[in-house]
Amino acid sequence: MKMDNFTKYALLIMVIAVAAMVIATYVGVYVYGGNMETKYVSMIEEEAEALGLNFGHLIELGETGEYIGFTVAGAVCGFIIGYIIPSVFEKEKQMPKGGEKHA
Amino acid sequence: MAYPSVTKMHIMDGILTPFWVAVWFAVALPFIAVGSVKIARKRKENPAYMSMLALMGATIFIISVWHIPVPVTGSCSHPCGVALSAILVGPFESVVLAFIALFFQMFLAHGGVTTLGANTVSMGIIGGFLGYAIYIALRKLNVSFWLSAGLGGFFGDLATYLTTAGQLALSLHPEEPLLYWGMFSAGFIPTQVPLAIIEFALTAAVIRYVSINKPEMLGG
Numbered sequence: 001m002k003m004d005n006f007t008k009y010a011l012l013i014m015v016i017a018v019a020a021m022v023i024a025t026y027v028g029v030y031v032y033g034g035n036m037e038t039k040y041v042s043m044i045e046e047e048a049e050a051l052g053l054n055f056g057h058l059i060e061l062g063e064t065g066e067y068i069g070f071t072v073a074g075a076v077c078g079f080i081i082g083y084i085i086p087s088v089f090e091k092e093k094q095m096p097k098g099g100e101k102h103a
Numbered sequence: 104m105a106y107p108s109v110t111k112m113h114i115m116d117g118i119l120t121p122f123w124v125a126v127w128f129a130v131a132l133p134f135i136a137v138g139s140v141k142i143a144r145k146r147k148e149n150p151a152y153m154s155m156l157a158l159m160g161a162t163i164f165i166i167s168v169w170h171i172p173v174p175v176t177g178s179c180s181h182p183c184g185v186a187l188s189a190i191l192v193g194p195f196e197s198v199v200l201a202f203i204a205l206f207f208q209m210f211l212a213h214g215g216v217t218t219l220g221a222n223t224v225s226m227g228i229i230g231g232f233l234g235y236a237i238y239i240a241l242r243k244l245n246v247s248f249w250l251s252a253g254l255g256g257f258f259g260d261l262a263t264y265l266t267t268a269g270q271l272a273l274s275l276h277p278e279e280p281l282l283y284w285g286m287f288s289a290g291f292i293p294t295q296v297p298l299a300i301i302e303f304a305l306t307a308a309v310i311r312y313v314s315i316n317k318p319e320m321l322g323g
Binding site: 021023024025027028029031032033034035036037038043044047048051053054055056057058059060061065066069070073074077078080081084085087088089 | 117294
């Protein structure tokens with residue numbers, strides 16, 4: 001089966017993006033000693049704790065649950081986007097010159 | 104070893120005081136109402152518009168929960184995608200999409216019910232409208248599609264987070280909001296600037312693709 005250009009480039013971008021994120025994570029952890037938490041959120045959480053606020057989420061998924069939830073959400077959105085893109089960007093087939101005469 | 108953790112973004116429940124919860128909902132609702140009316144009108148005129156809307160809805164949803172690691176700060180954050188959406192489907196319509204995306208993100212422990220209004224204001228309204236305004240202004244100056252859109256994405260992204268910092272400062276420290284706005288902003292800017300650059304590239308690339316393959320979507 002021949003792969004069309006759009007699928008080929010989408011796959012290529014996906015592989016490069018995932019590789020870049022994996023490398024960035026490992027550099028962040030091993031070279032810069034970070035824990036890859038969102039620092040800004042940690043700051044806010046510390047502030048809220050200091051003020052005695054009771055904060056949280058509607059649903060707490062836990063670490064494993066978040067990995068599963070984000071994976072499922074990513075897959076579903078990927079399928080939706082992949083399903084809709086061809087219909088949005090399809091080009092109208094142009095009738096060859098004089099085509100109507102021969103129709 | 105410290106494993107990278109999937110952390111939460113957007114403001115979560117319990118952080119904002121009831122007064123600010125009400126204020127941000129009051130600000131967001133008129134934009135959502137106008138956006139809904141515009142969507143209904145465009146749907147009648149062109150049923151194919153709904154495909155584009157669904158595409159952008161899924162795109163905003165996934166971009167704004169997409170944790171991207173920033174190695175030099177040892178942390179992660181995410182782009183927003185609202186400038187891209189505002190350019191392609193319209194700024195008011197994009198607010199509705201941001202609201203829906205934020206609603207579903209609540210089920211991924213991302214954001215919150217009481218903070219839905221505040222998160223819609225920062226991401227959907229400020230980020231989307233500023234990104235769109237920059238894009239339109241630069242296009243009127245005959246700047247190329249990709250650069251106009253890229254800068255819209257870049258500043259839309261940063262504006263979202265500066266607004267979030269402002270919302271937090273106003274609610275958590277009403278006595279000195281400016282001081283705390285600066286402190287909160289300083290906390291995330293090092294992580295957010297690299298992501299704003301990624302948002303620049305993403306928005307520029309998509310709009311360049313659209314301008315070549317479907318220019319009528321950008322108004323010619």
